[in-house]
Amino acid sequence: MPRLRKSFFNRSVHQVAPELIGATLLFGGAGGVIVEVEAYHHTDPAAHSFGGQTPRNAVMFGPPGYAYVYRSYGIHWCLNFVCEAKGSASAVLIRALEPTVGLAAMHRRRRTTDARLLCSGPGRLTEALGITHAHNGLALDAPPFELRARSGECEVMAGPRIGIAKAVELPWRYGLNGSRFLSKPFRV
DNA sequence: TGGGCGATTCGCT
DNA sequence: GCGAATCGCCCAC
Numbered sequence: 001m002p003r004l005r006k007s008f009f010n011r012s013v014h015q016v017a018p019e020l021i022g023a024t025l026l027f028g029g030a031g032g033v034i035v036e037v038e039a040y041h042h043t044d045p046a047a048h049s050f051g052g053q054t055p056r057n058a059v060m061f062g063p064p065g066y067a068y069v070y071r072s073y074g075i076h077w078c079l080n081f082v083c084e085a086k087g088s089a090s091a092v093l094i095r096a097l098e099p100t101v102g103l104a105a106m107h108r109r110r111r112t113t114d115a116r117l118l119c120s121g122p123g124r125l126t127e128a129l130g131i132t133h134a135h136n137g138l139a140l141d142a143p144p145f146e147l148r149a150r151s152g153e154c155e156v157m158a159g160p161r162i163g164i165a166k167a168v169e170l171p172w173r174y175g176l177n178g179s180r181f182l183s184k185p186f187r188v
Numbered sequence: 189t190g191g192g193c194g195a196t197t198c199g200c201t
Numbered sequence: 202g203c204g205a206a207t208c209g210c211c212c213a214c
Contacts, residue, residue, distance in 0.1 A: 038195070046195070056210060073196050074208030080195085093195055123196050163195055183196095190214085201203085 004140070004147040006065030013039040013083040013090040018158070018174045020081070020092060022150030027129040030102025031146075032119060034094060035176040036183055038161045040080070042089035045166040049089030059137045060089045067145065069126070069136040076123025077132050081140060095162075095173075096120045098181040099128070121183040157186045 004023065009016055017039040025031045040047040048057045048070065059068040060082055068080040068091050080091040097119035099106055106118050106128040119125035126132070140147055155177035160168060162184060175182050 040195075048195080051211085054211070070195085071209060073194060073206085074210095075206075076196055078195060095195085121196070161195075165194085190212105192212095193210090194208105196206105198206090199204100 001148040001151050004149055006063070006139070006141055008149075009064035009081060009083045009140070010085065011083065013041055013092055014172070016081070016083045017092045017172070018156045019150075020094075021156045021174050021176050022152075022154040024100070024146075024148040024150075025094065025097060026101055026146040026148075027131055028102075028144040030105050030129055032097040032100040033150075033176075034096075035098050035179040035181050036094075036096035037174050038093040038095060039172040039174070040091050040093060041172075044170070044172075046161070046164045046168075046170075047089070047091075049091075053089070057089070060091050061087055062137070065140050067131075067135060067138045067140060069131060069133055071133065072123060077126040078122040079126050079129075079131055093122060094125065095122045096175075096179075096181055096183045097125050097128075098176075098179060105130075116181060120181050124183075159186045 042049045049060045053061045063086040066082045079094045084090045099118045110128050118128045157175045157177045158171045161173045
């Protein structure tokens with residue numbers, strides 16, 4: 001499994017997002033296989049970067065291959081990977097993992113014994129991995145991040161994104177077909 | 189300077 | 202399935 005380098009992210013979010021399904025994401029020695037992501041493009045009304053650069057979304061306007069972490073609903077942290085060329089302000093939201101590594105630490109941080117509730121949702125997976133605003137802007141190809149490309153083929157589903165009010169119809173949510181660790185099932 | 193809102197989760201029904 | 206919890210960010214005043 002080759003390690004993902006910054007050049008992997010220096011492409012269209014619509015290429016990168018489906019290729020992240022099946023890849024392995026580790027943070028500080030815990031994590032698993034990415035089973036669900038969403039693409040956000042700077043021309044997209046639902047993207048944080050749509051309204052221009054602000055202190056909050058500044059990382060999205062920087063070079064690709066870095067982590068953009070923001071707070072959602074005043075409670076949860078959400079993890080994004082910055083994509084495309086510097087200034088294009090496009091990113092992939094990581095929505096769910098199949099937990100495989102560091103299970104004990106993730107169960108402790110999530111205070112649950114149910115493996116399906118560890119990383120099945122953007123806020124859940126950041127809590128399980130211990131990711132917060134302190135990690136905003138970190139490079140994805142250096143510790144504590146470790147990203148590895150998927151080893152074989154896998155069946156990727158596409159569908160509408162979740163929890164947004166604008167551009168609801170765009171099918172920019174991607175998931176691993178049949179995974180039990182999706183935050184919500186894909187409509188067939 | 190203040191009010192409204194959000195890429196969510198969880199518990200209760 | 203539904204609604205409360207909860208607060209930083211952004212824009213309008």
